[in-house]
Amino acid sequence: MVFLGRRHEFIAALSAAAALPISAHAQQPLKIWRIGVLESATRELNTPNMNVFLKTLRGYGYDGTTRPNRQLIIDLAETNKIPAIYAAKEFVEDGGLMAYATNYAELYSRAATFVDKIFKGANPADLPIERPTKLELVINAKTAKTIGIEIPVTLLARADEVIE
Numbered sequence: 001m002v003f004l005g006r007r008h009e010f011i012a013a014l015s016a017a018a019a020l021p022i023s024a025h026a027q028q029p030l031k032i033w034r035i036g037v038l039e040s041a042t043r044e045l046n047t048p049n050m051n052v053f054l055k056t057l058r059g060y061g062y063d064g065t066t067r068p069n070r071q072l073i074i075d076l077a078e079t080n081k082i083p084a085i086y087a088a089k090e091f092v093e094d095g096g097l098m099a100y101a102t103n104y105a106e107l108y109s110r111a112a113t114f115v116d117k118i119f120k121g122a123n124p125a126d127l128p129i130e131r132p133t134k135l136e137l138v139i140n141a142k143t144a145k146t147i148g149i150e151i152p153v154t155l156l157a158r159a160d161e162v163i164e
Contacts, residue, residue: 086101087101092163136160
C-alpha cells in the first residue's frame with residue numbers, strides 16, 4: 001500500500017481494511033514530501049503484491065504538492081494500473097478511480113454562515129467548531145475499465161455520483 005497522509009490516517013485505513021474481505025499489509029506509510037519521491041516510490045512498489053494506492057490530503061483540500069500535481073498523481077496510478085482512492089472529488093473528475101470526500105460546496109456554504117455571524121457582531125471565539133457532515137462517494141467507471149477492475153454493483157449503487 002502506498003499511502004500519502006498522516007500516520008493516524010494510515011492506521012485508521014489499515015483498521016478499516018481489516019474489517020473488509022481484503023488483505024492490507026503495510027509497515028509504514030511512505031513519506032511523500034515532493035512529487036519526485038512519489039514517482040520513484042510508485043515505480044519501486046509496482047509489484048504483484050502492491051495493489052492499492054490510497055491518497056489522502058492534509059486537512060480539507062489540497063496541499064502544495066498534490067494540487068499542482070493532481071494529473072501526474074492520477075496518471076501514475078493509471079499507468080501502473082493501481083486502484084487509487086482520493087480524498088477530493090476533483091481527482092475523480094480528472095480521471096482518478098474514486099473518492100470518498102468532503103462536499104466542499106456545503107463546507108463553503110457553512111463558512112459563509114460563520115462570516116455572516118461575525119459581520120453581525122458575533123465573537124469568533126464563541127462560535128462552535130464544525131466538521132464536514134456530508135461526504136460523497138464518487139466513482140469513475142471509465143477509469144475502472146481502463147485499469148481492468150470491476151466495481152461491484154452494490155458499491156456503484158451506494159455512490160453519490162458515477163462518472164461514465
